[in-house]
Amino acid sequence: MSHDRTAPKNSIEHSRKRKSNASLKAAAHLHNNNYTDHYIHTGALPQKNVRNTDNPVEGYPNLQKLFRLKEKQIANHSSAPYGCRLDIDEMVPTLKNWIHNEKIVFDVVMIGCLTDNQFIYPLLTGLPIDKLISKPGFLFIWGSAQKINELTRLLQNDGWAKKFRKSEELVFIPIDKKSPFYPGLDNDDQVLFEKMQWHCWMCITGTVRRATDGHLIHCNVDTDLSIETESTRKSAIPSHLYKVAENFSTATRRLHIIPARTGTETPVKVRPGWVIMSPDVMLNNFDSKRYREDINKVGAHLPIRNEIELLRPKSPVQKRNS
Amino acid sequence: MNMQLITYLIENHAALLNPPISGDLANIYILFASTSKHESAGMKQQEAKLAAFWKELKDIADLCPGCFIFASTGYGSAALSSRDVTVEYIDIQALRMIRDSMISTPAEVARPVRPLGRESSEELALSDRLLSVLDSDAAATPNKRVLAKLEHFLSVKPASYRLGHERAQKFTPHSKFIPICGNRSHTNALASIASIAGNRVLSLDWNQLAGADQSTPGLSRCVQSKIHHIPNLKPQTDKTLGDCSYLDTCHKLSTCRYMHYLQYVPESLVQSVAARSRELNDAESDSKSICLYTRNLCCSVASKSVLPAQWIQCDVRKFDFSVLGQFSVVVADPAWNIRMNLPYGTCNDSELTDLPLELLQREGVLFLWVTGRAIEVGKESLRKWGYEVCNQISWVKTNQLGRTIVTGRTGHWLNHSKEQLLVGLKGQPEWLNRQCDVDLIVSGSRETSRKPDELYEMIERMVGPHARKLEIFGRDHNTRPGWFTIGNQLTGDSLCEPDVQRKYRQFLHTQRTSYGCSSVAA
Numbered sequence: 062m063s064h065d066r067t068a069p070k071n072s073i074e075h076s077r078k079r080k081s082n083a084s085l086k087a088a089a090h091l092h093n094n095n096y097t098d099h100y101i102h103t104g105a106l107p108q109k110n111v112r113n114t115d116n117p118v119e120g121y122p123n124l125q126k127l128f129r130l131k132e133k134q135i136a137n138h139s140s141a142p143y144g145c146r147l148d149i150d151e152m153v154p155t156l157k158n159w160i161h162n163e164k165i166v167f168d169v170v171m172i173g174c175l176t177d178n179q180f181i182y183p184l185l186t187g188l189p190i191d192k193l194i195s196k197p198g199f200l201f202i203w204g205s206a207q208k209i210n211e212l213t214r215l216l217q218n219d220g221w222a223k224k225f226r227k228s229e230e231l232v233f234i235p236i237d238k239k240s241p242f243y244p245g246l247d248n249d250d251q252v253l254f255e256k257m258q259w260h261c262w263m264c265i266t267g268t269v270r271r272a273t274d275g276h277l278i279h280c281n282v283d284t285d286l287s288i289e290t291e292s293t294r295k296s297a298i299p300s301h302l303y304k305v306a307e308n309f310s311t312a313t314r315r316l317h318i319i320p321a322r323t324g325t326e327t328p329v330k331v332r333p334g335w336v337i338m339s340p341d342v343m344l345n346n347f348d349s350k351r352y353r354e355d356i357n358k359v360g361a362h363l364p365i366r367n368e369i370e371l372l373r374p375k376s377p378v379q380k381r382n383s
Numbered sequence: 384m385n386m387q388l389i390t391y392l393i394e395n396h397a398a399l400l401n402p403p404i405s406g407d408l409a410n411i412y413i414l415f416a417s418t419s420k421h422e423s424a425g426m427k428q429q430e431a432k433l434a435a436f437w438k439e440l441k442d443i444a445d446l447c448p449g450c451f452i453f454a455s456t457g458y459g460s461a462a463l464s465s466r467d468v469t470v471e472y473i474d475i476q477a478l479r480m481i482r483d484s485m486i487s488t489p490a491e492v493a494r495p496v497r498p499l500g501r502e503s504s505e506e507l508a509l510s511d512r513l514l515s516v517l518d519s520d521a522a523a524t525p526n527k528r529v530l531a532k533l534e535h536f537l538s539v540k541p542a543s544y545r546l547g548h549e550r551a552q553k554f555t556p557h558s559k560f561i562p563i564c565g566n567r568s569h570t571n572a573l574a575s576i577a578s579i580a581g582n583r584v585l586s587l588d589w590n591q592l593a594g595a596d597q598s599t600p601g602l603s604r605c606v607q608s609k610i611h612h613i614p615n616l617k618p619q620t621d622k623t624l625g626d627c628s629y630l631d632t633c634h635k636l637s638t639c640r641y642m643h644y645l646q647y648v649p650e651s652l653v654q655s656v657a658a659r660s661r662e663l664n665d666a667e668s669d670s671k672s673i674c675l676y677t678r679n680l681c682c683s684v685a686s687k688s689v690l691p692a693q694w695i696q697c698d699v700r701k702f703d704f705s706v707l708g709q710f711s712v713v714v715a716d717p718a719w720n721i722r723m724n725l726p727y728g729t730c731n732d733s734e735l736t737d738l739p740l741e742l743l744q745r746e747g748v749l750f751l752w753v754t755g756r757a758i759e760v761g762k763e764s765l766r767k768w769g770y771e772v773c774n775q776i777s778w779v780k781t782n783q784l785g786r787t788i789v790t791g792r793t794g795h796w797l798n799h800s801k802e803q804l805l806v807g808l809k810g811q812p813e814w815l816n817r818q819c820d821v822d823l824i825v826s827g828s829r830e831t832s833r834k835p836d837e838l839y840e841m842i843e844r845m846v847g848p849h850a851r852k853l854e855i856f857g858r859d860h861n862t863r864p865g866w867f868t869i870g871n872q873l874t875g876d877s878l879c880e881p882d883v884q885r886k887y888r889q890f891l892h893t894q895r896t897s898y899g900c901s902s903v904a905a
């Protein structure tokens with residue numbers, strides 16, 4: 062019944078018969094695939110067809126070099142990895158203690174991870190978060206599309222909106238429905254399209270200018286999108302979430318608060334350069350005195366390195382757009 | 384119902400699920416058989432008894448869905464065979480409830496069963512203590528098994544969902560799909576044998592391809608089944624620089640020193656793929672014409688023709704929306720007034736949020752394209768118009784090579800590889816086919832601000848081909864059968880619905896007269 066299977070074979074044989082000066086003619090028109098249709102018919106998710114998932118900067122040797130150099134520099138100027146294991150209820154009091162008694166501030170604060178059951182809004186509103194973050198400082202909030210959507214309320218809150226500017230919205234996409242990061246619970250009956258992504262608000266407090274503050278921020282290094290790779294599955298938090306923050310801000314004081322239980326099976330790992338507060342973090346070794354000493358040793362910001370300055374994308378001088 | 388089995392499972396669930404047994408069905412059966420006087424039999428009988436045992440377990444599972452979680456090597460396959468099944472989880476609470484309810488009715492008397500692995504009372508005390516530690520931890524932290532069970536319950540979809548998916552498959556024509564080859568060595572091998580002229584690949588020489596097949600095995604077969612991107616090398620090309628950020632949209636092909644590529648697909652492959660999809664579509668057009676599952680669609684969905692494309696060129700901000708009537712779906716791609724010099728007129732946020740969109744839908748779905756800061760303005764507007772944001776679709780923009788766009792300072796702080804589309808839901812429409820598609824579109828970027836056509840198909844799957852659909856701020860390339868398009872960059876107008884024609888004439892008339900009056904007054 063199906064003639065199609067024999068069709069390409071025939072064409073091979075046909076071409077072989079002509080032997081010399083035989084050639085494989087190119088199609089007259091450019092071909093475009095429709096991955097949405099393909100998903101409907103085969104169940105292969107659209108994101109599986111993205112060709113640079115494993116190495117987003119494939120084909121760009123300069124960017125690859127930049128990423129390598131930055132990774133090395135960040136590793137060389139990192140505090141020891143710290144974990145602070147405590148119950149979700151103890152987070153706000155502990156952080157208040159850090160702010161008022163220990164006088165600790167961070168330049169980069171990340172809140173949340175890729176789980177549904179997070180208590181982000183209560184944490185954000187229960188804290189004087191502007192006192193926990195220095196100025197300028199950067200706040201990354203990760204959660205389900207639903208949870209992030211609820212944060213819009215914060216913008217109506219004058220106190221919040223004056224202190225923090227939402228600057229980018231990032232997205233993390235799991236590779237398939239078997240992924241540990243598949244946001245299955247976010248799909249209630251109301252949802253019109255099956256949800257396949259996690260969202261992140263990147264907020265800035267204080268003033269930074271992208272053209273002149275290269276000692277504080279490196280803009281346009283990462284993109285607002287990342288797709289899960291095999292290597293991200295080993296931890297409760299894909300390393301990409303940390304890397305975006307590390308690549309953007311040159312500050313070395315970084316805090317990650319995870320207001321959710323993430324389970325015992327996928328551990329919350331510690332990471333050099335970060336203090337990680339979570340009920341399930343593997344280490345519980347945070348000590349404010351030792352941390353301060355660490356930061357004094359490595360410096361509050363990464364030093365400027367010419368090699369990186371030459372490679373990183375910069376704003377053109379006074380001529381935008383083309 | 385095998386009471387003895389239930390009791391046995393309740394008493395030994397921990398030992399059965401943990402190593403060395405690890406829930407293996409065959410081993411559970413052997414252990415269970417050894418406790419309950421069954422004598423060992425020949426292999427063949429054993430096999431039959433295992434199947435019977437498996438059936439007994441399934442009976443219990445049918446009585447109380449979810450009391451077991453089974454797994455096999457081919458997880459998710461419909462028919463689990465008794466040979467490769469493992470029991471991943473046993474809900475002893477549920478089993479206890481079954482036992483209690485059965486015991487009260489004296490149908491069967493449970494025989495005493497010897498529990499597994501309990502030799503000395505001293506060891507028991509130690510193991511109990513260890514187990515209690517585990518239990519308390521499990522109570523405090525969400526345990527993977529409990530979570531898996533909960534997720535299993537929550538992910539059970541109604542039959543309408545499955546039927547909807549199946550129908551979507553039947554109604555979506557097969558498009559030509561050709562995978563893209565990602566093998567760098569193929570790219571390099573092809574660079575030297577392709578005959579290129581005028582920035583197009585003309586052909587590949589068979590003899591040379593056969594020769595290259597020696598050093599790159601599988602090349603000629605791959606060439607005939609996948610899309611390849613062949614380097615378009617010019618005298619000035621410097622391979623060490625890597626790829627051009629603009630690739631096929633580069634305007635300086637004759638001077639640019641970065642790498643550019645040309646798509647190559649053999650004509651024969653395109654034709655065979657086209658023939659195959661034509662065949663599939665023909666086969667499906669038969670099943671479509673006798674569509675029995677018409678829920679949420681027009682009942683003559685298969686035979687009724689779709690209205691031709693309709694459009695009106697107008698200034699959306701001054702247009703009377705009541706001319707248009709009601710729509711199931713509205714799509715809007717406004718030119719948000721963000722600080723970017725887009726090559727067409729932009730309008731202010733407030734002009735946009737003041738549009739009387741509430742006139743267009745009593746209930747329905749509104750799709751709103753947003754960028755950057757406009758995400759929050761858009762969400763606010765949706766709420767103001769009476770919609771609830773129920774999805775945020777990401778369009779992952781890809782380039783010629785099927786890669787995401789990572790260069791070129793496309794965003795202010797980070798580069799932008801995606802665009803966002805807010806989906807607002809008004810009322811509680813019961814005529815929607817939900818969750819046929821995912822909240823992602825992976826598609827190539829085209830001219831500035833042109834959005835992917837995949838969205839139209841997703842919407843048509845959701846509301847059917849005959850529902851009224853409106854696009855606001857559309858351009859000529861957006862007009863489409865079954866759709867109504869309005870926007871100031873359209874060419875003229877084209878209407879076929881008589882009531883809209885009448886109301887539109889009236890609108891034009893009143894506009895002309897009021898314009899006439901004002902000019903007289905002036």
Ligand SMILES: [Zn+2]
Pocket residue numbers: 564565566569602605606609611
């Ligand atoms: Zn290939």
Ligand SMILES: [Zn+2]
Pocket residue numbers: 627628629630633634635636639640641643
């Ligand atoms: Zn170029």
